[in-house]
Amino acid sequence: MKRTLIALAAFCALSPVFAQSSAPAAASAPGAQAPASAPAATKREARTEQRIAELHASLKITPQQEEQWSKFADVMRDNGRTMADLYRQRIAQRDTMSALDDMKQYEQITQANADGTKRLVEAFEPLYTSLSPEQKKLADTSFRSEHGKPRHERAHRHSKAAGADAASTTKP
Known part of the structure; x- marks a missing residue:
């Protein structure tokens, strides 16, 4: 079980959609950029929901496991929103950041990823314990199967399988 949790943590660390910050989100991008980022945010949310649905189906979650599953899925959603906010801030500020600001922002993203992974493992452990053999x-x-593969390979494999809807539903 410890091995599985370590594997899960590694997977989550490689997938920013699963990370969560303990710090509150800073101010969002300027209003002029909000409409431009809305389609991207919708796509990210759709990918997160697709990943949740894929995992739910592939793990054959039973009605008795739904409570634990819901907690796990909610952490995935929260992590995705947090990381999206942090990356949106980074993009909005990239042209005005000093090297020091860039490093500090990278530290914030890395810490959010670590915090999110911890929360995800904490939510997954009771679910995993409830699973049948x-x-x-x-x-x-x-x-x-998702470990050790670059993110673009996972996305490419899923985009082939998903067909025409791949752009909006593949997981990161």
């Missing part, structure tokens, strides 16, 4: 095997295989 068959479901645990499915979880182990699912998470293991």
